[in-house]
Amino acid sequence: MKIEVVDAVKRFGAFTALDGLNLTIAPGEMVALLGPSGCGKTTLLRVIAGLEYLDSGQLLLEGADATRAPVQERRVGFVFQHYALFGHMTLFENVAFGLRLKPRRERPNETTIRKRVMELLAMVQLEGLASRYPAQLSGGQRQRIAFARALAPEPKMLLLDEPFGALDARVRHDLRQWLRQMHALVPVTTLFVTHDQSEAVDVAERVVVMRQGGVEQSGTMEELQGNPASPFVADFMGGVNLFQGRVENGWTRIGDVVVEVAPPGKSCVESMPTVVCVRSHEWQIRRVPDGYRAWSTVVRHVRPQGSIVRLGLESLEGAGRFEVEMTREQYDPYGFESGETVFVRPKRVKIFADPPHDVAAAA
Known part of the structure; x- marks a missing residue:
């Protein structure tokens, strides 16, 4: 899915979170949003997801105006930092949740749901744990289940908000490699928020550096480090x-x-x-x-x-x-x-x- 954000403005009282931001993400692209706290990264993610609406500007999905479209029409998978799994459900039921939540005319039958869930559990290398509960898993395993649940309804775009922020360094490193491999298998348009430059380097095809509600520079990590557009980008890249x-x-x-x-x-x-x-x-x-x-x-x-x-x-x-x-x-x-x-x-x-x-x- 192609995502276009045009002249986006979003305010929370006196604070301007997005200030005329423009950004285009190509279908199947893996893009990292990088920037200091308060620069608008998460707000942009929530606007694209439909969890927040713009005060002015436009959001286009596949060229169609989706600025006011409800969440359920956007075909989006969302992964949060703290998993947001249902503790009372098994891993199987957590992954199946989105499929069973579909409108009746789109909802697959139980046989199809079981096949889809088991395929996803195999993809995240947890197929033998379908009957376990989230509390019985490590942090890295829970985050992989969160990815499987987000992918189950076959979203057009995947939005990740600091997905590895709650994990220790070794697990974060392993999951970055896993995410890159997963994206090669399921090349859904992916946008993820991070404050960790090494994470952006490991995973993203393109990095967008944000500052004060706008895009300061966009490019590969090599371009940002070798040819920064401003002192801010040069300093932020370290x-x-x-x-x-x-x-x-x-x-x-x-x-x-x-x-x-x-x-x-x-x-x-x-x-x-x-x-x-x-x-x-x-x-x-x-x-x-x-x-x-x-x-x-x-x-x-x-x-x-x-x-x-x-x-x-x-x-x-x-x-x-x-x-x-x-x-x-x-x-x-x-x-x-x-x-x-x-x-x-x-x-x-x-x-x-x-x-x-x-x-x-x-x-």
């Missing part, structure tokens, strides 16, 4: 250092450091504020200065993390504190220690102004 700069003599200055990259756009004027973005792994670091382009810094901490070593640096030229990430292979020949002076320079920077501009730092 693994990046942001520096407040200012245009000076045609370049950007951060404290006493001059970034030898032309500021973006002809509209940049002297003293105009800029934001300089450098990803943590895109630095060259040495014990001796590499010409006049090197930044003088002092190592504040060294944090080995498996195959990665993170160095906390503080600029001696007023650029502030930032982090450099090195592989073990890069770090071991140097063995940098806390308190020593080192010289760094960015390999690539992105300067935000009007319009955004992405260039490689001068060699």
